[in-house]
Amino acid sequence: MEGIARAFEVAGVSILVVGGVWAAIRAVTNYRAGRNVYQGIRSDFGRALLLGLEVLVAADIVKTVSVATTLDNVVILGILVLVRTLLSFSLDVEIDGMAPWRRRQVEAQEQLAKARVEGGPAGPPSTNGGGGGI
Known part of the structure:
Protein backbone atom coordinates (compact mmCIF):
# COMPACT_ATOMS: atom_id res chain seq x y z
CA MET A 1 0.00 0.00 0.00
CA GLU A 2 2.87 2.37 0.65
CA GLY A 3 3.96 1.87 -2.96
CA ILE A 4 0.54 3.02 -4.13
CA ALA A 5 0.70 6.07 -1.88
CA ARG A 6 4.18 6.85 -3.20
CA ALA A 7 2.88 6.54 -6.78
CA PHE A 8 0.11 9.04 -6.01
CA GLU A 9 2.66 11.41 -4.47
CA VAL A 10 4.92 11.16 -7.52
CA ALA A 11 1.92 11.70 -9.80
CA GLY A 12 0.81 14.75 -7.81
CA VAL A 13 4.24 16.35 -7.86
CA SER A 14 4.63 15.49 -11.55
CA ILE A 15 1.33 17.21 -12.30
CA LEU A 16 2.58 20.31 -10.49
CA VAL A 17 5.89 20.33 -12.39
CA VAL A 18 4.38 19.60 -15.80
CA GLY A 19 1.61 22.13 -15.15
CA GLY A 20 4.19 24.78 -14.27
CA VAL A 21 6.19 24.08 -17.41
CA TRP A 22 3.02 24.06 -19.53
CA ALA A 23 1.88 27.37 -18.01
CA ALA A 24 5.30 28.90 -18.75
CA ILE A 25 5.24 27.69 -22.36
CA ARG A 26 1.74 29.08 -22.86
CA ALA A 27 2.77 32.36 -21.22
CA VAL A 28 5.62 32.77 -23.72
CA THR A 29 3.26 31.91 -26.58
CA ASN A 30 0.66 34.41 -25.33
CA TYR A 31 3.33 37.08 -24.86
CA ARG A 32 4.53 36.65 -28.43
CA ALA A 33 0.94 36.86 -29.68
CA GLY A 34 0.34 40.05 -27.68
CA ARG A 35 -2.27 38.51 -25.39
CA ASN A 36 -2.71 38.90 -21.63
CA VAL A 37 0.02 36.76 -20.08
CA TYR A 38 -0.91 37.29 -16.44
CA GLN A 39 -4.45 35.92 -16.61
CA GLY A 40 -3.38 32.99 -18.78
CA ILE A 41 -0.55 31.85 -16.52
CA ARG A 42 -2.74 32.24 -13.42
CA SER A 43 -5.44 30.13 -14.99
CA ASP A 44 -3.14 27.45 -16.43
CA PHE A 45 -0.94 27.04 -13.37
CA GLY A 46 -3.89 27.37 -11.00
CA ARG A 47 -5.65 24.45 -12.64
CA ALA A 48 -2.47 22.36 -12.43
CA LEU A 49 -2.24 23.26 -8.74
CA LEU A 50 -5.83 22.17 -8.18
CA LEU A 51 -5.33 18.82 -9.89
CA GLY A 52 -2.00 18.24 -8.15
CA LEU A 53 -3.54 18.98 -4.75
CA GLU A 54 -6.39 16.56 -5.39
CA VAL A 55 -3.95 13.78 -6.27
CA LEU A 56 -1.86 14.57 -3.17
CA VAL A 57 -5.01 14.32 -1.02
CA ALA A 58 -5.58 10.86 -2.52
CA ALA A 59 -1.99 9.96 -1.58
CA ASP A 60 -2.63 11.06 2.01
CA ILE A 61 -5.79 8.96 2.18
CA VAL A 62 -4.04 5.85 0.83
CA LYS A 63 -1.11 6.41 3.17
CA THR A 64 -3.38 6.74 6.21
CA VAL A 65 -5.36 3.64 5.30
CA SER A 66 -2.17 1.62 4.77
CA VAL A 67 -0.67 2.34 8.19
CA ALA A 68 -2.15 1.40 11.52
CA THR A 69 -5.47 3.20 11.80
CA THR A 70 -5.19 5.12 15.03
CA LEU A 71 -7.09 8.16 16.17
CA ASP A 72 -3.95 10.27 15.73
CA ASN A 73 -3.55 9.18 12.10
CA VAL A 74 -7.21 9.84 11.32
CA VAL A 75 -7.06 13.31 12.93
CA ILE A 76 -3.91 14.17 10.98
CA LEU A 77 -5.55 12.95 7.77
CA GLY A 78 -8.64 15.01 8.50
CA ILE A 79 -6.58 18.14 9.07
CA LEU A 80 -4.54 17.56 5.90
CA VAL A 81 -7.65 16.96 3.80
CA LEU A 82 -9.36 20.02 5.30
CA VAL A 83 -6.39 22.31 4.65
CA ARG A 84 -5.90 21.05 1.09
CA THR A 85 -9.63 21.23 0.38
CA LEU A 86 -9.81 24.83 1.60
CA LEU A 87 -6.74 25.66 -0.47
CA SER A 88 -8.29 24.01 -3.53
CA PHE A 89 -11.53 25.91 -2.99
CA SER A 90 -9.77 29.25 -2.62
CA LEU A 91 -7.68 28.57 -5.74
CA ASP A 92 -10.83 27.67 -7.68
CA VAL A 93 -12.53 30.90 -6.61
CA GLU A 94 -9.38 32.89 -7.41
CA ILE A 95 -9.07 31.39 -10.89
CA ASP A 96 -12.74 31.72 -11.88
CA GLY A 97 -13.47 34.91 -9.97
CA GLN A 111 -26.66 31.59 -22.50
CA LEU A 112 -30.05 33.25 -22.03
CA ALA A 113 -28.64 36.64 -23.06
CA LYS A 114 -26.96 35.06 -26.09
CA ALA A 115 -30.20 33.34 -27.12
CA ARG A 116 -32.09 36.64 -26.85
CA VAL A 117 -29.51 38.42 -29.01
CA GLU A 118 -29.66 35.67 -31.63
CA GLY A 119 -33.46 35.73 -31.66
CA GLY A 120 -33.84 32.34 -29.98
CA PRO A 121 -36.24 31.44 -27.22
CA ALA A 122 -36.32 34.04 -24.49
CA GLY A 123 -37.18 31.73 -21.64
CA PRO A 124 -36.34 28.33 -20.27
CA PRO A 125 -37.39 25.27 -22.27
CA SER A 126 -40.97 24.09 -21.92
CA THR A 127 -41.67 21.39 -19.36
CA ASN A 128 -45.08 20.35 -20.67
CA GLY A 129 -43.71 17.56 -22.83
CA GLY A 130 -43.63 19.55 -26.03
CA GLY A 131 -47.30 18.90 -26.84
CA GLY A 132 -48.08 22.56 -27.29
CA GLY A 133 -51.85 21.96 -27.19
CA ILE A 134 -54.59 21.89 -24.64
Whole structure:
Protein backbone atom coordinates (compact mmCIF):
# COMPACT_ATOMS: atom_id res chain seq x y z
CA MET A 1 0.00 0.00 0.00
CA GLU A 2 2.87 2.37 0.65
CA GLY A 3 3.96 1.87 -2.96
CA ILE A 4 0.54 3.02 -4.13
CA ALA A 5 0.70 6.07 -1.88
CA ARG A 6 4.18 6.85 -3.20
CA ALA A 7 2.88 6.54 -6.78
CA PHE A 8 0.11 9.04 -6.01
CA GLU A 9 2.66 11.41 -4.47
CA VAL A 10 4.92 11.16 -7.52
CA ALA A 11 1.92 11.70 -9.80
CA GLY A 12 0.81 14.75 -7.81
CA VAL A 13 4.24 16.35 -7.86
CA SER A 14 4.63 15.49 -11.55
CA ILE A 15 1.33 17.21 -12.30
CA LEU A 16 2.58 20.31 -10.49
CA VAL A 17 5.89 20.33 -12.39
CA VAL A 18 4.38 19.60 -15.80
CA GLY A 19 1.61 22.13 -15.15
CA GLY A 20 4.19 24.78 -14.27
CA VAL A 21 6.19 24.08 -17.41
CA TRP A 22 3.02 24.06 -19.53
CA ALA A 23 1.88 27.37 -18.01
CA ALA A 24 5.30 28.90 -18.75
CA ILE A 25 5.24 27.69 -22.36
CA ARG A 26 1.74 29.08 -22.86
CA ALA A 27 2.77 32.36 -21.22
CA VAL A 28 5.62 32.77 -23.72
CA THR A 29 3.26 31.91 -26.58
CA ASN A 30 0.66 34.41 -25.33
CA TYR A 31 3.33 37.08 -24.86
CA ARG A 32 4.53 36.65 -28.43
CA ALA A 33 0.94 36.86 -29.68
CA GLY A 34 0.34 40.05 -27.68
CA ARG A 35 -2.27 38.51 -25.39
CA ASN A 36 -2.71 38.90 -21.63
CA VAL A 37 0.02 36.76 -20.08
CA TYR A 38 -0.91 37.29 -16.44
CA GLN A 39 -4.45 35.92 -16.61
CA GLY A 40 -3.38 32.99 -18.78
CA ILE A 41 -0.55 31.85 -16.52
CA ARG A 42 -2.74 32.24 -13.42
CA SER A 43 -5.44 30.13 -14.99
CA ASP A 44 -3.14 27.45 -16.43
CA PHE A 45 -0.94 27.04 -13.37
CA GLY A 46 -3.89 27.37 -11.00
CA ARG A 47 -5.65 24.45 -12.64
CA ALA A 48 -2.47 22.36 -12.43
CA LEU A 49 -2.24 23.26 -8.74
CA LEU A 50 -5.83 22.17 -8.18
CA LEU A 51 -5.33 18.82 -9.89
CA GLY A 52 -2.00 18.24 -8.15
CA LEU A 53 -3.54 18.98 -4.75
CA GLU A 54 -6.39 16.56 -5.39
CA VAL A 55 -3.95 13.78 -6.27
CA LEU A 56 -1.86 14.57 -3.17
CA VAL A 57 -5.01 14.32 -1.02
CA ALA A 58 -5.58 10.86 -2.52
CA ALA A 59 -1.99 9.96 -1.58
CA ASP A 60 -2.63 11.06 2.01
CA ILE A 61 -5.79 8.96 2.18
CA VAL A 62 -4.04 5.85 0.83
CA LYS A 63 -1.11 6.41 3.17
CA THR A 64 -3.38 6.74 6.21
CA VAL A 65 -5.36 3.64 5.30
CA SER A 66 -2.17 1.62 4.77
CA VAL A 67 -0.67 2.34 8.19
CA ALA A 68 -2.15 1.40 11.52
CA THR A 69 -5.47 3.20 11.80
CA THR A 70 -5.19 5.12 15.03
CA LEU A 71 -7.09 8.16 16.17
CA ASP A 72 -3.95 10.27 15.73
CA ASN A 73 -3.55 9.18 12.10
CA VAL A 74 -7.21 9.84 11.32
CA VAL A 75 -7.06 13.31 12.93
CA ILE A 76 -3.91 14.17 10.98
CA LEU A 77 -5.55 12.95 7.77
CA GLY A 78 -8.64 15.01 8.50
CA ILE A 79 -6.58 18.14 9.07
CA LEU A 80 -4.54 17.56 5.90
CA VAL A 81 -7.65 16.96 3.80
CA LEU A 82 -9.36 20.02 5.30
CA VAL A 83 -6.39 22.31 4.65
CA ARG A 84 -5.90 21.05 1.09
CA THR A 85 -9.63 21.23 0.38
CA LEU A 86 -9.81 24.83 1.60
CA LEU A 87 -6.74 25.66 -0.47
CA SER A 88 -8.29 24.01 -3.53
CA PHE A 89 -11.53 25.91 -2.99
CA SER A 90 -9.77 29.25 -2.62
CA LEU A 91 -7.68 28.57 -5.74
CA ASP A 92 -10.83 27.67 -7.68
CA VAL A 93 -12.53 30.90 -6.61
CA GLU A 94 -9.38 32.89 -7.41
CA ILE A 95 -9.07 31.39 -10.89
CA ASP A 96 -12.74 31.72 -11.88
CA GLY A 97 -13.47 34.91 -9.97
CA MET A 98 -16.61 33.43 -8.41
CA ALA A 99 -17.76 30.68 -6.10
CA PRO A 100 -18.38 27.31 -7.80
CA TRP A 101 -22.11 27.37 -7.03
CA ARG A 102 -22.44 30.77 -8.77
CA ARG A 103 -20.72 29.56 -11.95
CA ARG A 104 -23.77 27.68 -13.30
CA GLN A 105 -26.06 30.59 -12.60
CA VAL A 106 -23.76 33.00 -14.46
CA GLU A 107 -23.34 30.57 -17.37
CA ALA A 108 -27.13 30.14 -17.62
CA GLN A 109 -27.61 33.91 -17.64
CA GLU A 110 -24.98 34.27 -20.37
CA GLN A 111 -26.66 31.59 -22.50
CA LEU A 112 -30.05 33.25 -22.03
CA ALA A 113 -28.64 36.64 -23.06
CA LYS A 114 -26.96 35.06 -26.09
CA ALA A 115 -30.20 33.34 -27.12
CA ARG A 116 -32.09 36.64 -26.85
CA VAL A 117 -29.51 38.42 -29.01
CA GLU A 118 -29.66 35.67 -31.63
CA GLY A 119 -33.46 35.73 -31.66
CA GLY A 120 -33.84 32.34 -29.98
CA PRO A 121 -36.24 31.44 -27.22
CA ALA A 122 -36.32 34.04 -24.49
CA GLY A 123 -37.18 31.73 -21.64
CA PRO A 124 -36.34 28.33 -20.27
CA PRO A 125 -37.39 25.27 -22.27
CA SER A 126 -40.97 24.09 -21.92
CA THR A 127 -41.67 21.39 -19.36
CA ASN A 128 -45.08 20.35 -20.67
CA GLY A 129 -43.71 17.56 -22.83
CA GLY A 130 -43.63 19.55 -26.03
CA GLY A 131 -47.30 18.90 -26.84
CA GLY A 132 -48.08 22.56 -27.29
CA GLY A 133 -51.85 21.96 -27.19
CA ILE A 134 -54.59 21.89 -24.64
